[in-house]
Amino acid sequence: MNMSIEEYFSKHWQQDWSQFDLTGYNILSKLPCNGKETIIDVGCGYNPLKQWFEDRLVGIDPYNDSADVKVSIEDFETDQKFDIALALGSINFGSMQDIFWQTEKMCSLVKEGGKVIWRQNPGIYDHPNDYFKDIDLFNWTFQINITIAEALDMEVVDLRWDNNRIYSEWRKPYVGNVTGVSD
Numbered sequence: 002m003n004m005s006i007e008e009y010f011s012k013h014w015q016q017d018w019s020q021f022d023l024t025g026y027n028i029l030s031k032l033p034c035n036g037k038e039t040i041i042d043v044g045c046g047y048n049p050l051k052q053w054f055e056d057r058l059v060g061i062d063p064y065n066d067s068a069d070v071k072v073s074i075e076d077f078e079t080d081q082k083f084d085i086a087l088a089l090g091s092i093n094f095g096s097m098q099d100i101f102w103q104t105e106k107m108c109s110l111v112k113e114g115g116k117v118i119w120r121q122n123p124g125i126y127d128h129p130n131d132y133f134k135d136i137d138l139f140n141w142t143f144q145i146n147i148t149i150a151e152a153l154d155m156e157v158v159d160l161r162w163d164n165n166r167i168y169s170e171w172r173k174p175y176v177g178n179v180t181g182v183s184d
């Protein structure tokens with residue numbers, strides 16, 4: 002019997018950030034711990050960053066009860082725009098089309114000048130339980146980052162390995178009049 006993604010992430014998956022240098026708890030050095038910046042943690046799992054950001058961070062996840070809003074990125078509805086979106090291993094399942102739509106939706110929630118910070122699995126089945134093999138992993142690559150970011154008018158500002166995952170940062174450019182001075 003093939004396990005559904007819902008069953009896997011609601012019953013079997015456990016967080017382990019010990020193998021990640023950039024996207025373990027060191028991710029905190031990339032995030033504004035003081036100030037007013039807002040963060041959406043897409044596929045937050047157990048919502049481990051909530052304790053540092055409280056109301057400035059909204060963790061969404063369709064399968065984990067620790068989420069602030071128990072919903073998928075596809076079905077999340079808000080008028081709010083965020084300074085930073087995190088996708089730490091969460092936009093990583095299904096087809097290229099699934100990934101594209103989910104990424105487009107996530108980027109639409111980011112302010113101009115804001116960032117998306119990613120941890121991406123390139124297709125490695127290394128979770129320490131047998132159930133993981135039933136999950137339809139999307140194989141992220143450096144080139145796919147560049148292709149999707151370009152299609153969505155996002156800039157890739159950092160792209161490198163974080164152990165056996167891809168660390169990526171995208172920036173949403175300003176398109177309006179940034180000076181506020183009219184002609």
Ligand SMILES: C[S@@+](CC[C@H](N)C(=O)[O-])C[C@H]1O[C@@H](n2cnc3c(N)ncnc32)[C@H](O)[C@@H]1O
Binds near residue numbers: 047072088
């Ligand atoms: C590998 S876990 C990573 C969780 C967390 N970001 C972390 O780093 O510990 C992937 C998470 O993505 C969530 N997820 C899967 N599909 C999703 C979707 N369509 N929208 C939002 N989250 C999703 C899962 O429920 C799961 O909690």
